Amino acid sequence: MTERLAPPALAGQRAKPNGGPHPRLVPVLLLKHGVIVRSQLFKVHQVIGNPLSSVERFSHWNVDELVVLDISRGSEGHDLRRDDLQQSYSGDGVLDVLRAIADVCFMPLTFGGRVRSLSDIEARLAAGADKVTLNTAAFEDPDLLTQAAKRFGSQCVVASIDAAKTADGWEVRVEGGRKETGRDPADWARETARRGAGEILLNSIDRDGSGQGYDLELIRRVAAAVEIPVVACGGVGSYEHFAPAILDAGAAAAAAANIFHFFELSYPQAKRTALDAGVPLRPLRLGSKYLPREPSYDRAREDARLAERLRQAREEDYPAARPEAAAKRRPIRWCSSCTYPSISAAPMEFDDAGKCTGCQMAEVKDRIPANEWTRRTELLRALVERYRCRDGSRHDCVVAVSGGKDSYFQTHVVKEVLGLNPLLVTYDGNNWTDVGWRNMLRMREAFDVDHLVVRPSVSTLKRLNRLAFQIMGDMNWHAHVGIMTVPMRVAAERGIPLVFYGEHGYLDLCGQFSLDDFPEVTYRDRLEHFARGYEWTYFVGREGLTAQQLDTWKYPSDTRLLDLDLRGLFLGNYVHWEANAHIALVTERYGFEISEEPFDRTYRTMSNLDDMHENGVHDYLKYIKFGYGRGTDHTCKDIRAGLMSRDEAIALVNRYDPVKPRDLARWLDYVGMTEETFDRIADTFRDPRVWRRENGAWVRDRLERQEP
Known part of the structure; x- marks a missing residue:
């Protein structure tokens, strides 16, 4: 191959993409200790979730190619962290994860991270x-590229180059961007090509997670230096950012990580935008003939799993008390700012100072000035104008409401601030408190709007309560999935392209995203986080349930989502969200009622009035699994809002989290179960990293206040 450095393309001049007839759009998944993370500046990592569900979704979208990079550090094992998730993999190493990913990956797969030898x-x-x-190994021993190309073929060898901006150009960094090398990226790219690399993955450290677009000058320089394909990565924040990397900078492929996590049908939307811009990509197709969107489950395997759990529940010695369970136990640590433990239901990471990503993102939120919230509200106004109905033939939008304080505030913003004509849609899970029911019924008159309440059969709900408790340790599967399904389905059926929800729960609790990401409702997020991997198809045939009886929980098809451009927006991305301030507005202006009776498991009296079990037995099961509950959730929010000290919060956590709630009696009578059976089944979900048996009792470490 001839070594030469062609002059970079001038601004506005179209560069010729190197690397073949069809440019590519390439999602990148960053894998850290077995879970997918969002990255910013190679430093901040926020947990997105299970790699298997993301790869499956990409397969549904017929992605051109996929890159998975393992950025784990140290010897910590790979761990999905949740015993109640449907999708998992055996083993705890990177190859175990790769095998599981490959099973659901129907596209070319590039894998990297911690590769040091030919045997790796x-x-x-x-x-x-x-x-x-x-990456690092090739830089430290360039001959490894030569040997790898000779043994496996250049088509299997990709040189990964991480580049950082300097005062006079760019510099190659290695060891995850932490080590300076003094080497120019274009010069190093030429050497990797000469040594046999078949492709270059070029990542801009400075643009990572920024959403500001690619560093086009960097891409031009490296692409012009070599004749092998260059895959550009780092900085995508909108679908319009992809085309310039190929058409203007000469990349053979445009890759991105974060954006593909945040929006429904993000890859098809990105491909459609790039095609419209003139990028000669392969045609857009939805649906995989190999992998249906709604999972099909191995019934024999799943029956055996459930039978084994119920068998364990009948034993005198529960599973987590056994020696092999104790071997999994790792020391739990708590956030240095709030009260969240390192083993949590909400996916989070800790920085070097011991601060959780929830607190980190809360600090970012606190630094947002008032004029930025004004700008965001104006962005929202401009966005909704695209979807407003001009002829009165339909409602402007759907608002997903439960009748709680957030529902009132959402409707207030949508109707009074944005001036939209909304249809309120409620999923009725049949677990109302008296005050919650009154609040929900009042909304129609309080806001003078149409209100649709979807009420599944009580018999179906009871069966789903029992089954979900036994299968995943959460009787409220029906509610979590129903809330995220029914409003989207009503919108799809009525041709309404916009649905509003309140705040993104995982952004608020655990800092799963950045506020600059503007995440929206997605099928993947619904299936993985709300449904824990258990789609409605899982329950067909169990306790006599039919597909028709489970119709309420069926999500709109991808074709319908794309044709309608159906979007589910979280208002918390656009307006400042603080529940303690909202409650004052909705009680004074709209007559919202708070509970006169305190809850058993939290000090707050304004939350989850629509479902008595959310603050009660459902939350108690979270405590059984992970050793913390609603008291922890609420104190973390109030610490971040500056309403209480950490020591005050710790006292409340230790008071409320262990309480067994009174509403358990109602639920047991509702589903026909004894308390002993409930306790035995619940105990099989105890995480052995949290719980141990001592003198016949369950014991956990707990957070204690520091004595002065």
């Missing part, structure tokens, strides 16, 4: 990768 490359290719990326 061979193992990853044998586990299912089509290509392997080399």
Whole structure:
């Protein structure tokens, strides 16, 4: 191959993409200790979730190619963290994760991270990768590229280059961006090509997670230096950012990570936008003939799993008390700012100072000035104008409401601030408190709007309560999935392209996203986080349930979502969200009632009035699994809002989290179960990293106040 450095393309001049007839759009998944993370500046990592559900979704979208990079550090094992999730993998190493990913990946797969030798490359290719990326190891021993190309073929070898801006150009960084090398990226790219690399993955450290678009000058320089394909990555914040990397900067493929997590049908939307801009991509297709969107489950395997759990529940010695369970136990640590533990239901990470991502993102939110919230509200106004009905033939939008304080505030913003004509839609899970029921019924008159309440059969709800408790340790599967399904389905059926929800719960609790990401409702998020991997199809045939009886929980098709451009927006991305301030507005202006009776498991009296079990037995099961509950959730919010000290919060957590709630009696009578049976089944879900048996009792470490 001839070594030469062509002059970079001038601004506004179209560069010729190197690397073949069809440019590509390539999602990148960052894998850290077995879970997918969002990255910013190679430093802040926020947990997105299970890699398997993301890869499955990409398969449904017929993605051109996929890159998975393992950025784990240290010897900590790979861990999905949740025993109540449907999707998991056996083993705790990177190859175990790769094998599981390969099973659901129907696209070319490039895998990288911690590759140090030819045997590492061979193992990853044998586990299912089509290509392997080399970064630090190749820089430290460039001959590894030559040997790898000779043994496996250049088509399997990708040189990964992480570049950081300097005063006079760019510099290659290695070891996850932490180590400076003094090497120019274009110069290093030429050497990797000469040594046999078949492709270059070029990532801008400065643009990582910024949403500001690619560093086009960097891409031009590196793409012009080599004749092998360059895959550009780092900085995508909108669908319009993809085309310039290929058409203007000469990349063979445009890759991105964060954006593909945040929006429904993000890859098809990105491809459609790039095609419209003139990028000669492969045609857009939805649906995989190999993998249906709604999962099909191995009934024999799932029956055996459930039977084993119920068998364990009948034993005198519960599973978590056994020696092999104790071997899994790791020391729990707590956030240095709030009261969240390192083993949590909400996915989070801790920084070097011990601060959780929820607190980190709360600090970012606190620094947002008033004029930025004004700008965001104006962004929202401009966005809704695209979807407003001009001829009165339909409602402007759907607002998903439960009748709680957030529902009132959402409707207030949508109707009074944005001036929209909304249809309120409520999923009725049959667990109302008296005050919650009154609040829900009052909304129609309080706001003078139409209100649709969807009420599934009580018999179906009872069966789903029992089954979900036994299968995943959460009787409220029906409610979590119903809330995220029914409003979207009503909108799809009525041709209403916009649905409003309140705040993004995982952004608020655990800092799963940045506020600059503007995450929206997605099928993947619904299936993975709200449904825990259990789609409605899982329950067909169990306790006699039919597909018709489960109709309420069926999500709109991808084709309908794309044709309608149906979007589910979280208002918390656009307006400042503080529940303690909202409650004052909705009680004074709209007559919202708070509970006169305190809850058993939290000090707050304004939350979850629509479902008595959310603050009660459902939350108690979270405590059984992870050792904390609603008291922890609420104190973390109030610490971040500056309403209480950490020591005050710790006292409340230790008071409320362990309480067994009174509403359990109602639920047991509702589903026909004894308390002893409930306790035995619940105990099988105790996380052995949290719980241990001592003198016949369950014991956990707990957070204590520091004595002065």
